[in-house]
Amino acid sequence: MDRMGPARNMSPYRLLGSGIVFGLLFVVVLVGLEPVMRSLEPDSFLLRDDIKDVLRHEQTLIEAKGKIIYIGDSTVRFHSRGEADTRSQAALLEEFFTYPVLTASHGAYGAREAEAVIQACDRLDCRPEVVVIGVNLGSFSRAWELVPYYDHSLRRFCLRTGWITLSHLWSHLHAPSQLSNPFSWAERHADSLRRVEQVTRDSPPDRQYMNRYGGNLDDSLSFPALERVLKKLAERNQRTLLYLTPINFEDIRRTCPPEQIRRLEDRRRRILAVLESSGHSYLDLSEAVPNDGFDYGGSTVTEHLISYGRKLVAFSLVAKLRETRMGQATEESR
Amino acid sequence: MQFNSLAFLIFLPVVYSVYWALPHRKQNQLLVGASYVFYGWWDWRFLGLILISSLVDFVSGRRIAASQTRRERRAWLAVSLIVNLGLLGTFKYLDFFILSAAQALAAFGLTPHIETLNILLPIGISFYTFQTLSYTIDIYRGQLDPTRDATAFFAFVAFFPQLVAGPIERASRLLIQFIRPRKFDASLAADGCRQMLYGLALKVLLADNVGLVADEVFADPNLDGWLCLRGVYCFAFQIYGDFAGYSHIAIGCASLFGFRLSRNFAYPYFSTSMTEFWRRWHISLSTWFRDYVYIPLGGNRKGEIRRRVNIVVTFALSGLWHGAAVTFPVWGILHGVWVSLEARRPDSSDQPPCGSGLFPNCNQALRIVATFHLVCLAWIFFRAPDLSSASAMIGSIAGIVTAPSLQECLNLFSHKAFFLIAVFTLAEWLRRDRLHPLESISRYRLVRWLTYATVAAAIVLVGEPREAPFIYFQF
Numbered sequence: 001m002d003r004m005g006p007a008r009n010m011s012p013y014r015l016l017g018s019g020i021v022f023g024l025l026f027v028v029v030l031v032g033l034e035p036v037m038r039s040l041e042p043d044s045f046l047l048r049d050d051i052k053d054v055l056r057h058e059q060t061l062i063e064a065k066g067k068i069i070y071i072g073d074s075t076v077r078f079h080s081r082g083e084a085d086t087r088s089q090a091a092l093l094e095e096f097f098t099y100p101v102l103t104a105s106h107g108a109y110g111a112r113e114a115e116a117v118i119q120a121c122d123r124l125d126c127r128p129e130v131v132v133i134g135v136n137l138g139s140f141s142r143a144w145e146l147v148p149y150y151d152h153s154l155r156r157f158c159l160r161t162g163w164i165t166l167s168h169l170w171s172h173l174h175a176p177s178q179l180s181n182p183f184s185w186a187e188r189h190a191d192s193l194r195r196v197e198q199v200t201r202d203s204p205p206d207r208q209y210m211n212r213y214g215g216n217l218d219d220s221l222s223f224p225a226l227e228r229v230l231k232k233l234a235e236r237n238q239r240t241l242l243y244l245t246p247i248n249f250e251d252i253r254r255t256c257p258p259e260q261i262r263r264l265e266d267r268r269r270r271i272l273a274v275l276e277s278s279g280h281s282y283l284d285l286s287e288a289v290p291n292d293g294f295d296y297g298g299s300t301v302t303e304h305l306i307s308y309g310r311k312l313v314a315f316s317l318v319a320k321l322r323e324t325r326m327g328q329a330t331e332e333s334r
Numbered sequence: 335m336q337f338n339s340l341a342f343l344i345f346l347p348v349v350y351s352v353y354w355a356l357p358h359r360k361q362n363q364l365l366v367g368a369s370y371v372f373y374g375w376w377d378w379r380f381l382g383l384i385l386i387s388s389l390v391d392f393v394s395g396r397r398i399a400a401s402q403t404r405r406e407r408r409a410w411l412a413v414s415l416i417v418n419l420g421l422l423g424t425f426k427y428l429d430f431f432i433l434s435a436a437q438a439l440a441a442f443g444l445t446p447h448i449e450t451l452n453i454l455l456p457i458g459i460s461f462y463t464f465q466t467l468s469y470t471i472d473i474y475r476g477q478l479d480p481t482r483d484a485t486a487f488f489a490f491v492a493f494f495p496q497l498v499a500g501p502i503e504r505a506s507r508l509l510i511q512f513i514r515p516r517k518f519d520a521s522l523a524a525d526g527c528r529q530m531l532y533g534l535a536l537k538v539l540l541a542d543n544v545g546l547v548a549d550e551v552f553a554d555p556n557l558d559g560w561l562c563l564r565g566v567y568c569f570a571f572q573i574y575g576d577f578a579g580y581s582h583i584a585i586g587c588a589s590l591f592g593f594r595l596s597r598n599f600a601y602p603y604f605s606t607s608m609t610e611f612w613r614r615w616h617i618s619l620s621t622w623f624r625d626y627v628y629i630p631l632g633g634n635r636k637g638e639i640r641r642r643v644n645i646v647v648t649f650a651l652s653g654l655w656h657g658a659a660v661t662f663p664v665w666g667i668l669h670g671v672w673v674s675l676e677a678r679r680p681d682s683s684d685q686p687p688c689g690s691g692l693f694p695n696c697n698q699a700l701r702i703v704a705t706f707h708l709v710c711l712a713w714i715f716f717r718a719p720d721l722s723s724a725s726a727m728i729g730s731i732a733g734i735v736t737a738p739s740l741q742e743c744l745n746l747f748s749h750k751a752f753f754l755i756a757v758f759t760l761a762e763w764l765r766r767d768r769l770h771p772l773e774s775i776s777r778y779r780l781v782r783w784l785t786y787a788t789v790a791a792a793i794v795l796v797g798e799p800r801e802a803p804f805i806y807f808q809f
Contacts, residue, residue, distance in 0.1 A: 010520035012354035016347060019527065022786070029787050030794065037795065045750040046796055168794045172538070173340040 030165040037164045048168075054158045057104045061121055064128040067100040068093070069121075071114045072134030075245050076105035078304050080295045085307035092314035093132070097321060102128075108150035110139035111226035116159035118232050123162050130326045131238055132317065133229075135275070136245045136303055137268060137286060138212040140220040201299050206256045208301040213247065213264045217271075226271070230278035239326050242275050242282040244268065245303050246289035246313060281324045285316055335375035337583045338538055345372065350590055358515040362485045365512075365591070369492035373458070380456040383421055388491040390417045391466040395473045395480035395487075407474060414470035418463040425456055430658030458498035460655055464622055466491050469505040471626060478506055486512035495587035499580045501598040501618035508593070516592035526589025528772040528786070533582025535789050538797035540758050541575030544568040544751040546798065552717050555727040559734035562727050564752075566710050569717050571755050574603065577616070582770055601766045603709075603759070604687035606701035608672040611709060614687070623652050646670035656716070661724060665715040672708055686767040750796070 040047055042055055060069070070076055070090045077088045087095065094101035104117045114133050121128070138144055158167035201208070217223045233240045253261060268286055275282040293309030294302055305313065335341050349368045353361055374381050394414040401407040469490075472478035481487050490509040496502075551557060551565020581598035588595045602614035612620050628648040634641040646667060653666020687702075688694040694702060711728070718724035765771035772789070775782050 012350070012518045012520075012523065015520055015523055015527075016351060019347070022783070026787060026790055029791060033791060033795070045753065048798075165795060168797075172338070172794055172797065173343065 027166075027169070030169060031163075034163065034165050048154075050152070050155045051158065051164055051168075053106055054155055054164070057117060057159065058120065058124060058162075060102045060104055061117070061124050061126040061128075064102055064121075064126050066129050067102050068097075068130045068132055069117075069128040070101050070103045070105065070132045070134075071109070071117050072103075072105045072132075072245070073109045073136055073139065073303075074105070074107040075134055075136065075303050075305065076103055078295075079310075080297055080304070080306055083307060087307070087310070089134075089305075089310050089313060092310055093317055096314050096318045099321075101132075106152070106155075108139070108144065108147070109152065110136065110144070111222040111229055112156060113152050113159075115225050115229040115232065116156040118229055118236070118238075120159040120162070122236070123160075129239065130321065131233065131240045133240065133242045134245045135226065135242055135271065137247055137264070137271065138301075138303060140217055140222050140226075140267065140271070141212055141215045142219055144212070145221055204255075205251065205300050206260065208299070209252050209256050209264075210260055212301050213252075213267065214260060217267055223271075223274075227274055230274065230280060234279060240280040241317065241320060241324070241326060242278075242280055243313075243317065243320075244271065244282075244284050244286040246285050246287070246293070246305065246309065247303055248289075248291060248294050248301075249287045250291040251300075281320060281326070283316055283320050285313055288312055288316060335372050337580070337587075338534060341375065346587065346590075353591060354518055359485065361516070361591075362483075362489045362512055365489040365494070366485060366492060369489065369494040369497060372494035373492065373497055376457055383425070383456055383459065384462060384492055387418055387421060387463060387466050388488050390414060391470050391491070392481075392484055392487045394470050396482075398470060398473045399480045411470055411474045414467065418467050422459060422463050425459055427654075427658045434660075461500050461502055462491055462497060464502050464619075464655075465504075468502075468622065468626065469509070472505060481505075481509060481513060483513055493588070493593075495584040495591075495593075496595055499577070499584070500616075501581055501584065501596045502622050503596060503618065507596065511593050518592060522589045522592070522594070525773060526586035529582045529586030529589070529770050531586075531786060531789055531793075532770045532772045533579040533584075533586060535793050535797075536575040536579030536582065536758070538579075538793050539575075540754050541572045541579060542798035543754055543796070544575070545572040547749075547751045548572050548717070552719075552723075552727075555718065555723040555730070557730060559730045559732070560738065562730045563734070566714055566727070566731070567755070568751055570603070570706070570710050570713050571758070573713065573716075574599075575758070597769060600684075601687050601762055603706055604702055604763065604766060605705050606688065606698055607676055607705060608669065608708060609676050610687070611705055612669070612673060619652065619655075623648050627651055642674035645674040649673065659719075660721060661715045661718055664721065664724075665712050668712045668715065688766075690767055754796075 037047070037051075038055075042052060047055075070093065072089075076090050079086045079088055090101050090103045090105070106113070118131070120126075144150055154167055154171040157170050158164060161167065203211075230242075252264065256264075268284070272282070272284055289305060289309040289312055293305055293312060295304040295306045295309075296302060297304075335345060345368075349364065353364055356364060370381055370384075373384065391414050394410045397410040398407050401410060469478070469487075473480050486509065489512050490503075490505065493503075493508070493512075545568070548565050548569035551561055552569065555562070557565075578599040585595045585598070596618050598616060598618050600614040600617065602611050605611035605614055628644055631644040631647060632640055633644060636644075647670070649666040649670030650663045651666070653663040653669075656662045656665070688698045693699075714727050715721070715724045718727060761771045765773070768774060772785070775785050
């Protein structure tokens, strides 16, 4: 036993006090370590992958003046394995529009992550020419929000605050409490959680579609975030183009019962109403790609597109950008 | 409630503050209440099981001691065994046995319409049932007097630091500490804080990081042999970091309340034989099986062959204790066979492994490497979802024909998981004469505090903050 520590007759409350002092000093040390963390090589193995992404996003935003920032989920940068045309949605947009496009995207980014990126724009005083946001109808489902891999809370905290070290501390305290706390949001949505666990890639397509696009929008954390981000963009007077990413409506109409299709259409209508009322330009591309434009490598239920589908989306985006004369001023001045 | 959660960060100081302001009996009452809150945080419905187990064993213990006849004593012991093992059997093994029976019938061409009950395994049930069983068995054997203090007994069964994953304590060691008044020992409590910090580092920094590699590899057992081998190494350190980490936190946490729990891990991966490994790995479970299974089976008193058979049977049961799947008894039998083939050695778990020299000698180094690899081989069965996956993985590893170059080996350490394995292995080797590596670091306060701050910063900045419950919770 260590006899180098405190005196034996020390009171328990003095030890508690020492612990609290240590905790406070530790937070100060963490704050002091912020520049050290930021000075690490971006690919250092000491940095977590999500922090690496946040640093990349920050760099993107710093360089964004006069460019298009494309925010979205995996559909933004996806191309199929083994596909001859490996140009992503973002690359196609840049090529067709002949305008520089930078991305702030990652698999399963939704409205909450878009909101965090726009908050980071404020923090970094970033003024992109145009912000393009892909809105995935699936990202408003409990099934989406409850998948641990899709939990980007650390990225959001870090993008919002700019504190790498403190966001680590926050995420450590936050993460394990998610499922082990009877008062937590996860517990309150236990039914949804069980549903998520029961639906797998081997489940019948209609159950997978229901899991992805069904559910009540009022339960979703992303839906209010979408309203907030639209408001924020309007306050910034930011030129913005939003679009609903394509989903496989053709297959949905073939495999799902009418009630389920009606619910999906309700969801789409409500989201479009929010986009409409925001005053920003928007496109409904949810039915723009036919059945054969999707990539089924990963799953039947997917928003990933093959080259043909990606081109359809890119053409639509370019047409809308031209129609609304977004990106024109800088294009002319170049 | 998880140790690495915000809830526990608030819970612990609150309970600690109130606890030391109370007299002895009220302290025990507080610990019962706090332990039930801690356990009920997962699911309050499981509290019923722990209450049943505590009540039955409290009454059985008293009745065994009060019984006049051997038959009556046996009957009360049987009540305790049936209730505890019944709970364990129902909640942990019933589905497994139903499925196994269905598979056995299917092998004979019968297709029974059997449905499993999908029973949820209550966290920690294997640990607290074994702890409370040892109480009634010890009373039956005349090695322990029953307690009249129900509060102390209920606190002993449910004591929150070690309730969920041990160490499995004996009543003769822990219950007595609940019965006697406790005095705050600042030195013990301060070391408890250090031990908790080290345990947290093992869990969050080592286990959760290397676990990412292990999970990836075990998800696809047909990977290239070298990748499989890396995954197995990572799992070996994941399960060590996870379980030893939990034990350190539990022991440290108990120290804050004036309790001394048994040591559960004594640097097992530096063992030079399988026998030594089991004296250093999950010590409280090994000694439980030794005292309540191996010795009643006859131990080493019935000849050499019987001794070896007893060892294999004990390890097979130990494997089954770990989980309801065929892979676990296979893991246990492998260990049993290896231990039974070794010559008997005196217990040396109190001594640091390989003495106190800076380097092991050549013989020791070879034995450490060989023992570690045998342990890793068995871990494949422990972690793999089924026997065919385990076989596929062993096949991949056996298919390795070319050794990696020195540069490839060195490159491995630029990977976070292997870098952390190297750091922890080095720290544990250099501090293996201590109960844990953060004990008695320096006489200078500044050095000590800087070390603690560095470890804490590493936990926060390099640790993996993911939803990763301790592995042993499922046992």
